[in-house]
Amino acid sequence: MDADVIVVGLGSVGSMACWRLAEVHGAQVIGVEQYALGHDAGGSAGESRLFRTGYHESPEYVPMLLQARELWQELERGGRRVLFQTTGVLSIGSPAIAPMRNVLASVTEHEIPHEVLDAAELRSRFPQHGSITDEIGVLDRLGGVLRPEPAVREAQRRARQAGAELIDNAPVTGIEDVPGGVRVSTARGSRTAKSVVVTAGAWAAQLLPELRELLEIRPLVLTWFAPEDPAAFAPEVFPGFIRDLGDVHLFGIPSVDGALVKAGWADNWGSIGEPGQLVRFREPRELAGVGAQVHELVPGLPAHPSRHSAHVDAYTPDRRAVIGAVQPGVVVVAGLSGHGFKLAPAFGEIAARSALGLPQQHDISRFSPARFGG
Numbered sequence: 428m429d430a431d432v433i434v435v436g437l438g439s440v441g442s443m444a445c446w447r448l449a450e451v452h453g454a455q456v457i458g459v460e461q462y463a464l465g466h467d468a469g470g471s472a473g474e475s476r477l478f479r480t481g482y483h484e485s486p487e488y489v490p491m492l493l494q495a496r497e498l499w500q501e502l503e504r505g506g507r508r509v510l511f512q513t514t515g516v517l518s519i520g521s522p523a524i525a526p527m528r529n530v531l532a533s534v535t536e537h538e539i540p541h542e543v544l545d546a547a548e549l550r551s552r553f554p555q556h557g558s559i560t561d562e563i564g565v566l567d568r569l570g571g572v573l574r575p576e577p578a579v580r581e582a583q584r585r586a587r588q589a590g591a592e593l594i595d596n597a598p599v600t601g602i603e604d605v606p607g608g609v610r611v612s613t614a615r616g617s618r619t620a621k622s623v624v625v626t627a628g629a630w631a632a633q634l635l636p637e638l639r640e641l642l643e644i645r646p647l648v649l650t651w652f653a654p655e656d657p658a659a660f661a662p663e664v665f666p667g668f669i670r671d672l673g674d675v676h677l678f679g680i681p682s683v684d685g686a687l688v689k690a691g692w693a694d695n696w697g698s699i700g701e702p703g704q705l706v707r708f709r710e711p712r713e714l715a716g717v718g719a720q721v722h723e724l725v726p727g728l729p730a731h732p733s734r735h736s737a738h739v740d741a742y743t744p745d746r747r748a749v750i751g752a753v754q755p756g757v758v759v760v761a762g763l764s765g766h767g768f769k770l771a772p773a774f775g776e777i778a779a780r781s782a783l784g785l786p787q788q789h790d791i792s793r794f795s796p797a798r799f800g801g
């Protein structure tokens with residue numbers, strides 16, 4: 428065998444898996460990426476990501492989120508770049524809606540440092556947010572901003588430093604059983620290992636057809652706006668936010684460059700058949716709807732973005748990742764469904780443990796590919 432584990436796809440989860448496998452578990456690892464390392468064609472690019480522990484999806488994620496937060500800090504400590512900035516994250520919405528109930532349950536059940544603000548307090552503390560009538564705010568003090576591009580590169584650096592071999596520009600074309608393990612064929616030759624971890628993001632179903640019915644490929648378009656007063660959107664005074672108002676799910680990230688503020692729709696961009704169909708340039712008219720909503724709810728931002736970028740991610744029907752063995756010796760982590768970047772180091776650790784047959788630190792049965800009855 429050429430290695431203990433081959434990791435296919437070096438975006439966020441694959442790079443974290445290589446780091447954990449090589450550095451923490453001392454495994455022999457080969458990582459394979461179809462494009463250049465650190466490319467921006469997948470789901471892990473776009474300058475910033477929100478990290479939050481007051482979790483709209485469900486409080487059951489909180490133990491894993493707390494572990495992920497420690498791992499982000501551990502990754503940052505070993506390098507020279509800021510990967511995680513604690514700014515707090517403000518969830519805004521009616522206390523009656525499910526996402527806000529989940530946020531409140533997350534912070535209270537798990538004793539996360541937080542503040543609950545009524546509408547009047549929200550208006551006076553965070554005047555950047557407009558049209559607040561009967562909504563509340565929950566300020567998750569452990570929340571913050573992650574930097575995806577340097578984080579992926581740092582995980583790759585740590586993996587290499589611990590002995591991992593990372594191969595770029597080598598699309599994997601097939602995975603097959605061999606006695607005692609698997610053979611992974613790439614455009615640059617084939618390699619064998621005792622097991623393989625497939626972290627191929629929106630491309631996962633192209634390698635593992637059993638995922639085809641489970642993964643919907645969605646484009647996500649990020650938009651940046653130039654405020655009149657950039658100081659009002661600095662990380663010290665403007666926490667990241669998510670606002671749920673009827674059908675509108677708006678998110679925003681404080682200015683990380685002192686000039687532009689990222690804000691936009693958390694979803695709403697439809698779906699495509701496969702990642703290669705992603706349209707990366709959007710006409711101004713396609714951005715008019717998101718711009719109008721950003722300006723209405725955050726009036727200090729103009730109605731037209733100064734910059735945009737389009738990305739892909741894979742969504743499962745229940746918006747929960749698919750994690751587990753799909754064939755003997757083949758572990759998959761995919762379908763992070765627009766909210767999994769913050770969990771990438773925890774998912775990388777889970778993938779490493781699955782591939783090596785080690786006990787898990789979390790109950791991962793809720794992520795089992797078998798839950799859809801396939």
Ligand SMILES: Cc1cc2nc3c(=O)[nH]c(=O)nc-3n(C[C@H](O)[C@H](O)[C@H](O)COP(=O)(O)OP(=O)(O)OC[C@H]3O[C@@H](n4cnc5c(N)ncnc54)[C@H](O)[C@@H]3O)c2cc1C
Pocket residue numbers: 435436437438439440441459460461462468469470471472473475476477478597598599600626627628629630631634647648649738739740741760761762763764765766767768769770
């Ligand atoms: C625009 C956007 C905003 C988001 N915002 C947030 C947020 O604020 N907070 C949050 O927690 N999450 C967020 N998410 C979700 C999160 O960023 C993604 O779910 C996550 O980064 C996906 O990581 P991944 O490793 O699964 O996939 P990717 O990063 O796409 O990595 C997959 C890799 O596999 C490679 N690959 C694919 N096929 C092959 C092959 N055959 N051979 C070799 N290599 C292959 C690809 O080239 C790619 O590098 C957001 C997602 C998007 C797209």
